[in-house]
Amino acid sequence: xxxxxxxxxxxxxxxxxxxxxxxxxxxxxxxxxxxxxxxxxxxxxxxxxxxxxxxxxxxxxxxxxxxxxxxxxxxxxxxxxxxxxxxxxxxxxxxxxxxxxxxxxxxxxxxxxxxxxxxxxxxxxxxxxxxxxxxxxxxxxxxxxxxxxxxxxxxxxxxx
Amino acid sequence: xxxxxxxxxxxxxxxxxxxxxxxxxxxxxxxxxxxxxxxxxxxxxxxxxxxxxxxxxxxxxxxxxxxxxxxxxxxxxxxxxxxxxxxxxxxxxxxxxxxxxxxxxxxxxxxxxxxxxxxxxxxxxxxxxxxxxxxxxxxxxxxxxxxxxxxxxxxxxxxx
Amino acid sequence: xxxxxxxxxxxxxxxxxxxxxxxxxxxxxxxxxxxxxxxxxxxxxxxxxxxxxxxxxxxxxxxxxxxxxxxxxxxxxxxxxxxxxxxxxxxxxxxxxxxxxxxxxxxxxxxxxxxxxxxxxxxxxxxxxxxxxxxxxxxxxxxxxxxxxxxxxxxxxxxx
Amino acid sequence: xxxxxxxxxxxxxxxxxxxxxxxxxxxxxxxxxxxxxxxxxxxxxxxxxxxxxxxxxxxxxxxxxxxxxxxxxxxxxxxxxxxxxxxxxxxxxxxxxxxxxxxxxxxxxxxxxxxxxxxxxxxxxxxxxxxxxxxxxxxxxxxxxxxxxxxxxxxxxxxx
Numbered sequence: 001x002x003x004x005x006x007x008x009x010x011x012x013x014x015x016x017x018x019x020x021x022x023x024x025x026x027x028x029x030x031x032x033x034x035x036x037x038x039x040x041x042x043x044x045x046x047x048x049x050x051x052x053x054x055x056x057x058x059x060x061x062x063x064x065x066x067x068x069x070x071x072x073x074x075x076x077x078x079x080x081x082x083x084x085x086x087x088x089x090x091x092x093x094x095x096x097x098x099x100x101x102x103x104x105x106x107x108x109x110x111x112x113x114x115x116x117x118x119x120x121x122x123x124x125x126x127x128x129x130x131x132x133x134x135x136x137x138x139x140x141x142x143x144x145x146x147x148x149x150x151x152x153x154x155x156x157x158x159x160x
Numbered sequence: 161x162x163x164x165x166x167x168x169x170x171x172x173x174x175x176x177x178x179x180x181x182x183x184x185x186x187x188x189x190x191x192x193x194x195x196x197x198x199x200x201x202x203x204x205x206x207x208x209x210x211x212x213x214x215x216x217x218x219x220x221x222x223x224x225x226x227x228x229x230x231x232x233x234x235x236x237x238x239x240x241x242x243x244x245x246x247x248x249x250x251x252x253x254x255x256x257x258x259x260x261x262x263x264x265x266x267x268x269x270x271x272x273x274x275x276x277x278x279x280x281x282x283x284x285x286x287x288x289x290x291x292x293x294x295x296x297x298x299x300x301x302x303x304x305x306x307x308x309x310x311x312x313x314x315x316x317x318x319x320x
Numbered sequence: 321x322x323x324x325x326x327x328x329x330x331x332x333x334x335x336x337x338x339x340x341x342x343x344x345x346x347x348x349x350x351x352x353x354x355x356x357x358x359x360x361x362x363x364x365x366x367x368x369x370x371x372x373x374x375x376x377x378x379x380x381x382x383x384x385x386x387x388x389x390x391x392x393x394x395x396x397x398x399x400x401x402x403x404x405x406x407x408x409x410x411x412x413x414x415x416x417x418x419x420x421x422x423x424x425x426x427x428x429x430x431x432x433x434x435x436x437x438x439x440x441x442x443x444x445x446x447x448x449x450x451x452x453x454x455x456x457x458x459x460x461x462x463x464x465x466x467x468x469x470x471x472x473x474x475x476x477x478x479x480x
Numbered sequence: 481x482x483x484x485x486x487x488x489x490x491x492x493x494x495x496x497x498x499x500x501x502x503x504x505x506x507x508x509x510x511x512x513x514x515x516x517x518x519x520x521x522x523x524x525x526x527x528x529x530x531x532x533x534x535x536x537x538x539x540x541x542x543x544x545x546x547x548x549x550x551x552x553x554x555x556x557x558x559x560x561x562x563x564x565x566x567x568x569x570x571x572x573x574x575x576x577x578x579x580x581x582x583x584x585x586x587x588x589x590x591x592x593x594x595x596x597x598x599x600x601x602x603x604x605x606x607x608x609x610x611x612x613x614x615x616x617x618x619x620x621x622x623x624x625x626x627x628x629x630x631x632x633x634x635x636x637x638x639x640x
Contacts, residue, residue, distance in 0.1 A: 004561070038560065063560070069407060069576055069600075080518070080543070081484070082562070083576045085407040087389060088276060089252040096549055096563045106294060108279035108301075112272045116248060119268035120549075133291040134266060141268075164401070198400065223400070229416055229440075229567060240358065240383070241324070242402070243416045245567040247549060256389055256403045280389075408596060409572040426614060428599035428621075432592045436568060439588035453611040454586060461588075 005061075006037040006159040008152065009098035011091075011114075012047030012129075013107040021105035024127045024148040025050035026057075028102050031152035033060025037159075040065065040097045042090065043074045043081055047104050052077030065090050065097065092116050100155035103129040103142060114142055123158045125151040165221075166197040166319040168312065169258035171251075171274075172207030172289075173267040181265035184287045184308040185210035186217075188262050191312035193220025197319075200225065200257045202250065203234045203241055207264050212237030225250050225257065252276050260315035263289040263302060274302055283318045285311040325381075326357040326479040328472065329418035331411075331434075332367030332449075333427040341425035344447045344468040345370035346377075348422050351472035353380020357479075360385065360417045362410065363394045363401055367424050372397030385410050385417065412436050420475035423449040423462060434462055443478045445471040485541075486517040486639040488632065489578035491571075491594075492527030492609075493587040501585035504607045504628040505530035506537075508582050511632035513540020517639075520545065520577045522570065523554045523561055527584050532557030545570050545577065572596050580635035583609040583622060594622055603638045605631035 010028050012021055029051035032039045039055040041048040043064020052062040056077045064078035067090050074081035084090040091109060095101065095116040103110055106129040117124045118141045126142040133139055145151045170188050172181055189211035192199045199215040201208040203224020212222040216237045224238035227250050234241035244250040251269060255261065255276040263270055266289040277284045278301045286302040293299055305311045330348050332341055349371035352359045359375040361368040363384020372382040376397045384398035387410050394401035404410040411429060415421065415436040423430055426449040437444045438461045446462040453459055465471045490508050492501055509531035512519045519535040521528040523544020532542040536557045544558035547570050554561035564570040571589060575581065575596040583590055586609040597604045598621045606622040613619055625631045 004559075063562075065562075079484075080560075082543075082545075082573070084573055085409060085576055086249070087252070087405040088279060089246070089249045089405060092247070092249040092252075093562070093564055096565055108275050111292070112275035112279070115268050115272035115275055119248060119272070128295065131293040131296070132271070133293065135288065136291070164399075167400075223402075225402075239324075240400075242383075242385075242413070244413055245416055245569060247565040249565060253402070253404055256405055406569070407572070408599060409566070409569045412567070412569040412572075428595050431612070432595035432599070435588050435592035435595055439568060439592070448615060451613040451616070452591070453613065455608065456611070 006099050006156060007040055007097055008032045008037050008155050009040045009094050009101045010047065010051035010104065011041065011094065011101060011110050012104035013110065014042070014044045014046035014048060016107055017046035017050070017105055020128070021047055022050040024104045026054035028104065028148035028152050029054025029060070030058050031149055033058035035152070035156050037156060038063065040094060042067070042094060043078050045075055049075035049077065063097070065093050088112065095120060095122055098122060099159040100125065102127070102148070102151040102155055104148070106130045123155065125154050127151050166259050166316060167200055167257055168192045168197050168315050169200045169254050169261045170207065170211035170264065171201065171254065171261060171270050172264035173270060174202070174204045174206035174208060176267055177206035177210070177265055180288070181207055182210040184264045186214035188264065188308035188312050189214025189220070190218050191309055193218035195312070195316050197316060198223065200254060202227070202254060203238050205235055209235035209237065223257070225253050248272065255280060255282055258282060259319040260285065262287070262308070262311045262315055264308070266290045283315065285314050287311050326419050326476060327360055327417055328352045328357050328420050328422060328475050329360045329414050330367065330371035330422045330424065331361065331414065331430050332424035333430065334362070334364045334366035334368060336427055337366035337370070337425055340448065341367055342370040344424045346374035348424065348468035348472050349374025349380070350378050351469055353378035355472070355476050357476060358383065360414060362387070362414060363398050365395055369395035369397065383417070385413050408432065415440060415442055418442060419479040420445065422447070422468070422471040422475055424468070426450045443475065445474050447471050486579050486636060487520055487577055488512045488517050488635050489520045489574050489581045490527065490531035490584065491521065491574065491581060491590050492584035493590060494522070494524045494526035494528060496587055497526035497530070497585055500608070501527055502530040504584045506534035508584065508628035508632050509534025509540070510538050511629055513538035515632070515636050517636060518543065520574060522547070522574060523558050525555055529555035529557060543577070545574050568592065575600060575602055578602060579639040580605065582607070582628070582631040582635055584628070586610045603635065605634050607631050
């Protein structure tokens, strides 16, 4: 049997993704697949769909951990759709499944995934995502990088 | 039957709580109970224990949604201990159970609770907790207030 | 603070409960409350609602662990409604919350709760519920008792 | 992109599997993979490991939905290990992920999976597994078949 492939999660908004977020996500998905890693995501639209489309363009494996109970909710580029029935609680599963996280843009769901990852010690690489602070002092957590290619390159370096 | 009581969650660090966090939490718990509201929290130590102690000092009801499967993990001021077995995923349940959130200090777990709350539209009142931003622009979300009394007063005002 | 009260779960069908199931559930709820124990259940209709109504008639505390995310789904006799958002997965939480289970009638959801309880070593007392076997040999698990009063009496004896 | 592959779950005991259970599981896993379907299971030992070994002997894809949070808990024949952190609650996810269930032998965990599947309308094919009844009347649910080959054949027929 082949050694276990690295798993990288791409997280970001569904409905409210910007055009730039979608371009970053597609490029991140393609880079993950080209490197032989598995893409895991929330399986729905927006950043999730763009990342899956990118990964499939390179023949990669895409896993969608869906919030609902119906596999048909998955976008068309998800190879393996796992309905969790956990609602937003599935965000914790996405983080647990991944060796590293690429966060693109950022809604509240993305912030919850960043929080779970940093708590669990899973490295997070961000493209235009959340900046965190307390009492006016910024808190290091997400490593903001210039673009999706850099995010995936750094993510994979951490894993190997 | 009496009308349903408001439910306020107090969230914040366990192990890494500062002395100021603990004092705020105890004061928040007491104010919640004095107002006839129910306190829900994660049921463990630190901010959670201080909030429960405060609520019990006013004869309040305290609910602990525990990450593990053993009720004995609850701190001694939890009246109703519910072991969820969900690990950090129980943070989503704390948020769903509450009409409003008081966030004190802030570790990564607290940040995940803030994210879930803001996503679900549950108001969050903070005492020395996370500040959020994107691209150098701060994002309104947590309403930072000067102290625990103000946090509980504003939380209860939102509920009623 | 008062010592922690015993917690007894009443599980059984919602929609498909028979008149006998409902009568048993109401009587079980009343007996649980009369003994000073807390009732936990799934918070919806049928057996769950009848048990809560019985418990409230004796002034008891009733907790509903709801499958969805909306507290308004709870029946009118639930004092503390906790929306879990876990769908049927909340059945595992009901079992974890309880010192003993009273199973009345039985749909598939009830069977899942019996299975979780027996796996976790939580005693199950049944009134007209599932009988289990393998290879034609019956398997002891649920202790079938003649009526709800007996179920609650035996459940509370196990706890204390 | 290739059309989505059918997904079949094999469920059964870990530690307490009999030699016959293990032989059935290995044969079921091989038949699932030979038919081009994906195997999903709980990812640990016993029946789960035997099913994965069988599937890998035919070059199949094996997914392990682990109860804990550590991917290293997966048996060596799991290609894709997803730590859920849900404990026994992950049994609901296994059922949701599958088009059909093959149940072999049977502990309490297996019974919970059967219950979830029958509730969700997912067909269950059994080899030496639970028989169910109420009030002395047997309840149809699990379709008991003579061996693992028959279970997989019938499971795949339902899916397509």
